[in-house]
Amino acid sequence: MRRPTSQLMKGLIPMGSSVTQSPMKSQNKRSFPQEMKGLSKIEGIEPDKLTRLFKAGRVVIPSNPRHKTLKPCAIGEGLRVKINANIGTSPDYVDLDEEVEKTRVAIRYGADAIMDLSTGGNIRDIRQRIMKACSVPIGTVPIYEAVCKTAHKGGPANMSSDDLFRTIEQHARDGVDFMTVHCGVTKQTSASLVKHKRVTGVVSRGGALLVAWMRQNGRENPLYEDYDYLLEMAKEHEFALSLGDGLRPGCIADASDVPQIHELIVLGKLVERAREAGVQAIVEGPGHVPLNQIEANVRIEKAVCKGAPFYVLGPLVCDVGAGYDHITGAIGGALAAYFGADFLCYVTPSEHLSLPTVEDVREGVVASRIAAHAADLAHGRGSAWDLKMSKARRAFDWDKMFSLSVDPERAREYRKKRKSHSPKVCSMCGDLCAMKMVDDLLK
Numbered sequence: 001m002r003r004p005t006s007q008l009m010k011g012l013i014p015m016g017s018s019v020t021q022s023p024m025k026s027q028n029k030r031s032f033p034q035e036m037k038g039l040s041k042i043e044g045i046e047p048d049k050l051t052r053l054f055k056a057g058r059v060v061i062p063s064n065p066r067h068k069t070l071k072p073c074a075i076g077e078g079l080r081v082k083i084n085a086n087i088g089t090s091p092d093y094v095d096l097d098e099e100v101e102k103t104r105v106a107i108r109y110g111a112d113a114i115m116d117l118s119t120g121g122n123i124r125d126i127r128q129r130i131m132k133a134c135s136v137p138i139g140t141v142p143i144y145e146a147v148c149k150t151a152h153k154g155g156p157a158n159m160s161s162d163d164l165f166r167t168i169e170q171h172a173r174d175g176v177d178f179m180t181v182h183c184g185v186t187k188q189t190s191a192s193l194v195k196h197k198r199v200t201g202v203v204s205r206g207g208a209l210l211v212a213w214m215r216q217n218g219r220e221n222p223l224y225e226d227y228d229y230l231l232e233m234a235k236e237h238e239f240a241l242s243l244g245d246g247l248r249p250g251c252i253a254d255a256s257d258v259p260q261i262h263e264l265i266v267l268g269k270l271v272e273r274a275r276e277a278g279v280q281a282i283v284e285g286p287g288h289v290p291l292n293q294i295e296a297n298v299r300i301e302k303a304v305c306k307g308a309p310f311y312v313l314g315p316l317v318c319d320v321g322a323g324y325d326h327i328t329g330a331i332g333g334a335l336a337a338y339f340g341a342d343f344l345c346y347v348t349p350s351e352h353l354s355l356p357t358v359e360d361v362r363e364g365v366v367a368s369r370i371a372a373h374a375a376d377l378a379h380g381r382g383s384a385w386d387l388k389m390s391k392a393r394r395a396f397d398w399d400k401m402f403s404l405s406v407d408p409e410r411a412r413e414y415r416k417k418r419k420s421h422s423p424k425v426c427s428m429c430g431d432l433c434a435m436k437m438v439d440d441l442l443k
């Protein structure tokens, strides 16, 4: 196995460690089996079943022992659909307090995981501050920081593979629970971009950086070439891999094209190698997908990646929702989750337009939370929540309705905005309130 040459890398892998150990023996030490009981209770499934799914790699529990504030959560087959909120600075906007506030708001409105995608300011400081405020699994994309840190060398092409692996190790030591690594962006898969012309080319930031790096250096993607090394590092530091879709389609016209599927086939093989090495792996998916292709996208991932948890970005079901892409993403997310996607990455109203604000994060999380819950209901999970809400509606118990709403503050604001002359009903129908009329008649 070829390893990066950095002195910092030496001694990282303990003597005698083996990537051929069985998944059962080598899975995440912190979450298995101690937390399996608690998680099975939360998910409403038998502990034995959850353990079986976890051992088979169909459920992942991202849980880095160094993330001290973490309450682990399980993601995958047969479980409640989970949602992720991306936060983080950009080169244009760096406000640490705002990112911490975004973390709090995202968790408050139902995010099951947070990804810090910071690319501006002191990225490590920001990550550490966010982690302290973060009780849910936290993910990162280490190549962003690796490239930012080596900017003084004159651009992404001058980042060495050691720079990249050193950054991954730092993220692991800081307690990151899962990391997006675009291992499927290879010389071969990116070559198919040339043959199969796209409207929007490469839209993944990590994917684009790696395509540029490979072209300019004439070398293979280090995350692919040194994948065994990455696996050893993931096993040693107990973080999960989120195999990124660096060649995901960025518009409806490019959906489900050859580069996307070609990369997915590579990811499927990498999932198997991760499982053999006892490393947890999630697979990331698109992107922009029309409604009629969503089922196929989920089924192909589940078949090619042997049931690995599928983590989709949206997907956005049309390209023209600018300003409302939390809605286009939620429509796609609901359908994807209905067909078996396990983990939805939210989309905010500022998608394609600007760095999200705290309010955008709230809107994005709520939209995604509704999409996930809609799919859960269709799978026979979580209906007690809706039943309570319906009973509160029937009883005109407005405070209870607010407390049961996915966004209680927003519900309360709307109720106040246009009051009815009758305090019991709302101003939509006033005295013609259907439920009240029937109640009065039956009395």
Ligand code: SF4
Pocket: 425, 426, 427, 428, 429, 430, 432, 433, 434, 435, 436
């Ligand atoms: S007034 Fe109309 S909208 Fe409002 S609670 Fe009654 S039936 Fe529902």
